[in-house]
Amino acid sequence: DVKVTQSSRYLVKRTGEKVFLECVQDMDHENMFWYRQDPGLGLRLIYFSYDVKMKEKGDIPEGYSVSREKKERFSLILESASTNQTSMYLCASSLRGLGYGYTFGSGTRLTVV
Amino acid sequence: KNQVEQSPQSLIILEGKNCTLQCNYTVSPFSNLRWYKQDTGRGPVSLTIMTFSENTKSNGRYTATLDADTKQSSLHITASQLSDSASYICVVSAVDYKLSFGAGTTVTVRA
Helix, strand or coil: CCCCCEECEEEEEECCEEEEEEECCCCCEEEEEEEECCCEEEEEEEEEEEECCCCEEEECCCCEEEEECCCCCCEEEECCCHHCCEEEEEEECCCCCCCCEEEEEEEEEEEEE | CCCEEECCCEEEHHHECCCCEEEEEEECCCCEEEEECCCCCCCCEEEEEEECCCCEEECCCCEEEEECCCEECCCCECCCCCCHHHEEEEEEEEECCCCCEEEEEEEEECC
């Protein structure tokens, strides 16, 4: 089974802290994605990466950055956490192309206080 | 702008009953449509994926339909079980990597 593993299920951080969310996939997928999910808004794309060291902004990149130093790992960074970044964060990966094999991680519930 | 609209926003059904969820989309050019099930506090899990040429696809008690002409899809749950309580998300892919997500329908199955 394809596995997309997010390092933390729950995180509580203080306003202004730098936050790292880690995602690892074990199926040699080229594409990796970070989404946030908020009630009534569905999933919104923050950043994605189609190759090592490559990244592109999604629909809501403000306040976030990403890092992909290895193919299997995609990190989301909140440079200075704010309360409006309290959300469920979902990582996903897929094969190159039309997104077949799209698989989500279990999610990280981040609370910024 | 590519959009995916799901209805109803939520529904409650009795165990053993059937229900149907709707998804309308404006994504173009269309590549495929997926239905995901998301349990509370977990990531979405794929139920079905359909391309332009497919009208129906089943996965156990879940049956998805697609009408690419009217840009509508439905997900039918047969003989619901308590474990079907979840959010169901419709996701439409254009002919690139980008996905458009519906806001989801929350299904509650009561004994």
